[in-house]
Amino acid sequence: MTDFTTATRLLTAEEEAPATKVRGYWQNVGYRLRYDYVTLAFAVVIVLIIAMAVFAPWIAPKDPYKTSMAFRLRPVGFRDFYLGTDELGRDILSRLIHGGRMSLLMGVVPVVFATLIGGFLGVLAGFIGGKLNMAIMRTMDVFYAFPSILLAVAISGAMGGGMANGMVALTLVFIPPLCRISETATTQVRGLDFVEAARASGGSTASIIATHILGNVLGPIFIYASGLVSVSILIASGLSFLGLGVEPPHPDWGLMLSTLRQSIYVNPIVCALPGVMIFVTSLAFNMVSDGLRQAMDVRL
Amino acid sequence: MWYYIARRIAYAIPIAIGVTVFCFALVFLAPGNPVQMLLPADASQEVVDLIMKTYGFDRPLPVQYWTWLMRAVVGDLGVSIQSNRPVIDEVLRALANTVFLSFGAVMLAFSIAFVLGTLAAYYRGSATDRGVTALSIVGVSIPNYWLGIVLVIIFAVELNWLPATGMGPGGSETFDLFNWSHFKHVILPIITLCMVPVGMITRTTRSAVSEVLGNEFVNTLRAKGLDELAVIRHALKNAMPQILAVMGLQFGYLMGGSILVETIFNWPGTGFLLNKAILTRDIPVLQGTILILALVFVVTNLIVDLFQTAVDPRIKRS
Numbered sequence: 001m002t003d004f005t006t007a008t009r010l011l012t013a014e015e016e017a018p019a020t021k022v023r024g025y026w027q028n029v030g031y032r033l034r035y036d037y038v039t040l041a042f043a044v045v046i047v048l049i050i051a052m053a054v055f056a057p058w059i060a061p062k063d064p065y066k067t068s069m070a071f072r073l074r075p076v077g078f079r080d081f082y083l084g085t086d087e088l089g090r091d092i093l094s095r096l097i098h099g100g101r102m103s104l105l106m107g108v109v110p111v112v113f114a115t116l117i118g119g120f121l122g123v124l125a126g127f128i129g130g131k132l133n134m135a136i137m138r139t140m141d142v143f144y145a146f147p148s149i150l151l152a153v154a155i156s157g158a159m160g161g162g163m164a165n166g167m168v169a170l171t172l173v174f175i176p177p178l179c180r181i182s183e184t185a186t187t188q189v190r191g192l193d194f195v196e197a198a199r200a201s202g203g204s205t206a207s208i209i210a211t212h213i214l215g216n217v218l219g220p221i222f223i224y225a226s227g228l229v230s231v232s233i234l235i236a237s238g239l240s241f242l243g244l245g246v247e248p249p250h251p252d253w254g255l256m257l258s259t260l261r262q263s264i265y266v267n268p269i270v271c272a273l274p275g276v277m278i279f280v281t282s283l284a285f286n287m288v289s290d291g292l293r294q295a296m297d298v299r300l
Numbered sequence: 301m302w303y304y305i306a307r308r309i310a311y312a313i314p315i316a317i318g319v320t321v322f323c324f325a326l327v328f329l330a331p332g333n334p335v336q337m338l339l340p341a342d343a344s345q346e347v348v349d350l351i352m353k354t355y356g357f358d359r360p361l362p363v364q365y366w367t368w369l370m371r372a373v374v375g376d377l378g379v380s381i382q383s384n385r386p387v388i389d390e391v392l393r394a395l396a397n398t399v400f401l402s403f404g405a406v407m408l409a410f411s412i413a414f415v416l417g418t419l420a421a422y423y424r425g426s427a428t429d430r431g432v433t434a435l436s437i438v439g440v441s442i443p444n445y446w447l448g449i450v451l452v453i454i455f456a457v458e459l460n461w462l463p464a465t466g467m468g469p470g471g472s473e474t475f476d477l478f479n480w481s482h483f484k485h486v487i488l489p490i491i492t493l494c495m496v497p498v499g500m501i502t503r504t505t506r507s508a509v510s511e512v513l514g515n516e517f518v519n520t521l522r523a524k525g526l527d528e529l530a531v532i533r534h535a536l537k538n539a540m541p542q543i544l545a546v547m548g549l550q551f552g553y554l555m556g557g558s559i560l561v562e563t564i565f566n567w568p569g570t571g572f573l574l575n576k577a578i579l580t581r582d583i584p585v586l587q588g589t590i591l592i593l594a595l596v597f598v599v600t601n602l603i604v605d606l607f608q609t610a611v612d613p614r615i616k617r618s
Contacts (some may be wrong), residue, residue, distance in 0.1 A: 040493050101415055106613060138314065138318075139318070141315050142315055142318030142319060142321075143322075143593050144315075145315050145316075145318070145598045145601075146319075146322075146556065146590075146594050146597065147552065147553045147555070147556030147557045147559070147593075147594075147597060148553075149556065149557040149559060150556035150557060150559070150561070150590065150594070150597075151349065153559055153574065153578070154326060154586070154590045155326075155329065157574070157577075157578040157586055158326040158329040158330050158583070158586065159328070159329050159330065159331065160330065160331050161578075184457070230440075230441055234441075234443050235369055237443060238443070238445060238560050241445055241560060242559070242560065242563065242575060242578065243578075243579070244578065257445070257446060257449065259450055261564070264449065264452060264453050264457055267458055268453040268457055268458065271449065271453065272446070272449060272450050272453060274446075275443055275445075275447075275449065275450065276446075276448025278443045278446060279441065279442055279443055279446060280442065281524045282441040282442075283437070283441040283442075284435055286440065287402075287437060290437065
């Protein structure tokens with residue numbers, strides 16, 4: 001009798017709701033992220049940096065372009081110049097806040113474009129295979145023969161610097177690795193049974209790519225691209241540092257570092273500040289990308 | 301094995317050719333006319349045409365490429381617009397300095413990363429592991445051009461222990477490794493450059509060693525009563541090919557990527573040369589330097605691959 005009641009109770013309980021909730025993939029990812037406090041903390045840092053860049057005109061205490069011959073190279077905490085002034089007497093704090101705009105733009109935009117172009121080429125090469133694959137991947141191999149900074153410097157150096165040229169150069173630098181990642185992922189998925197099944201039931205190439213391939217390759221591509229943002233910010237600021245990126249008088253962290261470098265004997269601490277911003281931004285993107293990779297369980 | 305080596309070398313040839321095409325094309329990325337830099341701004345059209353003809357810019361592109369390539373093969377990369385010296389001489393002299401710097405940085409990075417990575421793998425999941433992992437992420441996230449400036453501020457400006465720039469006393473152009481007055485110039489650049497390789501090599505060492513430590517033969521070793529140091533020695537031996545491969549790659553990256561650090565320390569290497577060429581729009585030097593650096597990178601990758609095949613019998617079988 002007791003056995004019977006237990007059985008009924010279990011049965012009804014199961015009809016109402018499953019005893020153990022089966023979580024979907026994204027629920028799992030969200031669950032893992034929620035308890036990953038380090039990643040969450042760095043995600044907050046990224047949000048703050050982006051907010052700072054977006055709302056720069058409202059946050060910055062002073063005009064970042066306003067020069068002042070009387071107050072050049074003042075130390076941290078001089079009057080209301082909380083972080084000092086640069087070699088033209090401009091407020092460092094305001095320039096750091098505004099500088100986030102250029103630096104983030106130059107760091108993020110190339111990765112987005114490279115993801116779209118490289119991802120497209122890689123999926124195409126991986127899915128169609130054959131001669132097209134050969135043609136695309138061997139071309140990419142040539143660009144692999146250049147260390148990324150060298151390639152960026154070569155292209156933007158030859159084109160003559162400037163922010164737009166720098167972004168084109170960075171995009172070209174990041175297309176090959178993204179293409180390779182998406183090609184590898186696509187080739188792996190292409191051989192699986194469900195793709196075969198879709199083809200047998202008459203799916204066109206475009207629809208198979210859209211419904212079956214993309215869902216499986218976007219994860220690795222996204223994770224890899226998120227990791228590249230950190231590299232991109234470092235190289236973009238490096239280009240500006242060399243005078244190949246953002247042009248003066250616009251505020252940019254790399255450019256500020258390069259002009260302030262002349263004054264390290266006068267005002268050492270102020271000179272190091274723009275680099276702190278680059279470092280924190282790059283570190284935050286790296287940590288979040290790492291956390292996402294673990295949460296999404298992607299192996300690259 | 302010989303088949304593998306031959307195939308790997310054959311594979312590098314089209315890449316090297318592609319690299320030369322890219323470097324040749326760099327001239328055409330430059331805005332305006334390729335001979336503009338040689339001429340005064342008010343040169344008449346006839347003069348421009350004449351110069352274009354003497355330099356061969358009026359001929360079809362493939363012909364131009366072929367002529368350029370044939371010259372490059374015998375070491376003629378043109379003449380620097382700034383110094384009027386052959387590009388190849390300038391690049392090779394700078395290359396030696398960069399090789400020295402990169403090699404030193406990779407060696408330093410290896411000695412640090414090897415210990416850290418092994419510790420992290422052995423004490424996996426512990427506080428040591430987390431600390432080492434955090435350190436390796438910091439290493440790859442830090443802008444090395446900024447780190448260079450910070451080190452200069454601390455050790456050259458504030459403490460006055462080490463020189464800020466150059467490669468020897470009084471703007472010396474030669475380097476003597478065993479002379480302290482020379483050697484102290486190399487300390488800061490090498491520390492600055494080694495950060496990224498430390499991060500990368502630590503990461504690889506950690507994952508390679510912990511993978512080996514997860515194998516069953518490790519249990520056997522322990523069951524036979526080997527002490528822990530001997531176990532680690534066995535694990536390292538298995539992980540070594542992977543670690544050395546990353547080391548080789550990092551060396552290649554540093555060769556091409558040291559432009560920022562060399563600029564900060566005024567180290568007369570290829571990066572410094574490249575930066576000077578960009579500032580003065582000296583396209584032949586730009587082209588020649590990039591060509592040589594890319595070829596060095598291709599050869600480094602080739603050597604790393606071949607070396608890995610030589611020491612790791614598992615690759616030969618596949």
